[in-house]
Structures are given as C-alpha cells and as structure tokens.
Amino acid sequence: MAEKEKLDLGDEKTKKSSKGIILAVVGTIVLTLAVVAGTLYFLGIFPPKEHGSSERAQAGAEGSHEEAAKASHPLVYLPLTPPFTANFKGDPEVRLIQVEITVAATDKAVLDTVTKHSPMIRNNLLLLLSSQDPAVLKTAEGKETFRGQIKESIKKVVVEQSDKTTGVDEVFFTGFVMQ
Template sequence: MSAAAATDAAPAPKKGNKKLIIIIAAVLVLVLGGGGAAFFLLKKPHAEGEEGEEAAAPAPRAEKKVQHNLDPKHAPTFVPLDPFTVNLADRDAERYAQIGITLEVDDAKLQEALKAYMPAIRNNILMLLAQKTAAQLLDREGKEKLAEQIRREASRALGYEVEDDEDEDTPAAEDKPKKKKKKRAAQVLPISAVHFSNFIIQ
C-alpha cells in the first residue's frame, strides 16, 4: 500500500508545476500587457505635445518669412522733430495747433543732413502751419494734404527744387484750370513720407 501511495503522490507535483507555470505565464502576460498599455498611454500625450509643437512651429516660420521681407539694410529711417505749437490763421477765434511730426527718409545718410538743416526745416514747417485754419486741418483729407506740403517744404529747406504746389484753398487756385494738376508728375524728393505722432487743435 505504501508503494501505491507513493505512485499516486508522484504525479501530483507534475500537476502542481503545470499550474504554477500557467499562473506565472498569466502574471507575466498581465504585467507585460499592463506595461505596454501604460507605455502607449504615457507616450500618446507626449506625442500629441510634439505634434502640437510641430503644428505651432510653422507660425514662427511664417513670422520669420515676413521679417525676411523687411530687409534691415533697406529699412527707412525715421527722424522725429520737436513738437510744433503754432497759432492758426482763423479770424473768428484764436485757435492753435500742437503737432508732432516725424519725417521718413529712405537713405540713412540723409539723417545727418536733416539735423544740419533743422532750423530751416522747422522754419518752413512753422510758416506753412501758420497759414492753415482749424477747418482745413480737422478732417483726414486736410491732414493728408498737410503731410504732403510738409514733405515738400522740408525738401525745399534741404536745397531741393520743388515745384510750387497749387493750394486749392486760395482764390488764385480756384481761378486756374485744374488740368495742370493732372499733368504734373510726382516729384522725387529726399523725404518719402511725413507721419504725425500728435495732432491737437484747440
């Protein structure tokens, strides 16, 4: 009987080994599966962050492209003038204007010439402003016209020959035909534009 018991006990450890191997294999599958799932879940937000960074990357490229078009070698030079305060030509009331002006030039070397001729430039601009009335300067068209006249007067102060501008507000200009204005070609002047930084009329 003891021999029979011994033979019955011998196969039992083999069964137990199979169960142990199956349990270990199942645990390994679960660990590997869980680890793989964790890896993909943690990797996914990181990948989305990288995609978001890649998606955001073209925007700076577009900005660089815009900046590339603005070549610093050919950038205009801006020359701010001291503010002007002048009595206007209104007859019915005392009106005055406070105007901040900045001249734009294409050639940076011209900036030194502007400083050298500044007294003459300021004189010409003051004389021009003193002839204006508040009504002539209040609307946009009047300001644009003034900017062009300042451009011409400042260029004249630098010694450039500037054709006389027919002022439409004067009676003499109303008597003359307007054909002359169409025939006149735009003059090439050293000052390319005039900008207002301040414009107060009181």
C-alpha cells in the same frame, strides 16, 4: 491549471500596460514637438511660404530691389524738435495748433541732410502749418493729406540741398493738439 491561467492573464496585462506607456510617451513627444514648432512659427522663426500668381511674382521682381534695400536698412527716426506751433486766424473755435513731427528714413544721410537744413525745413513747415484750414485738420483724411504735404516739403529741401533723389520715407505725428 488555475494557477497557469492566472499567470497568463498577468503577462497579458503587463504587455498591454507597457504598450500603453510607450504610446503615451510617443504621444507626449509628438505633442511637445508640435507646440515647439507652432511657437517658433508664431515668433517668426519659420516664415510662411508665399503662394501667389504670376502677377505677384512680376510685381515682386520690380520692387525686390527697393524691398531688399529697406529690409537691409531699417527705418531710423529723427524727431523734429521743438514742436511746431502756429496760430489760426479767422476761426473762433480753433486758434492754435501744436504738432510734434518725427521723420523716418532708411538712409541715414537723408536724416543728416534734414538735421543740417532744419532751419529751412522748420520755416517751410511753419508756413505750411499756418496755411491749413482747422476744419479740415479735424478729420483723419485732412491729417493724412497734411502729413503727405509735410513729407513732400521735406523731400523738396533734401533733394535741392543734397545729391539725394529721395526724401524721407515716412512722416509721423507724435503729437497733435488744436485749441
């Protein structure tokens, strides 16, 4: 009878250990799938669903054509070389400014127009640059305002010299030195 009890105890241990192994394997598989799904989510494979109000939906419907155009055509960059250099008069602290500018557009034809009419654009930007107040350009707000003025100046040339109704999408400073 003692031998029979020992055998029964051994069978229960085997059943318990096989259940533990199965639970460990299933748990490992679930954990692995969760890690893979999280990695794919953070890489952008599974974008989050947007939950928003009807105002967002209306705004999205109005701008959907513009966003679709930008999404289908990524920004193309065009550096305006050589850098723009101008002198400041009347300020003993700052006498010289050198600015490197890169323009970006989703429409390659706009950048072709910028390249074609670069002498006119460079002239306008040099006049604009030399008319700036160095004290204002030292601030971040002054630089942003100046960036907007550059964008408008380029847009004006593109619209006047081509059949385009828009100018460049963005203007970036890739170098900005005042001495």
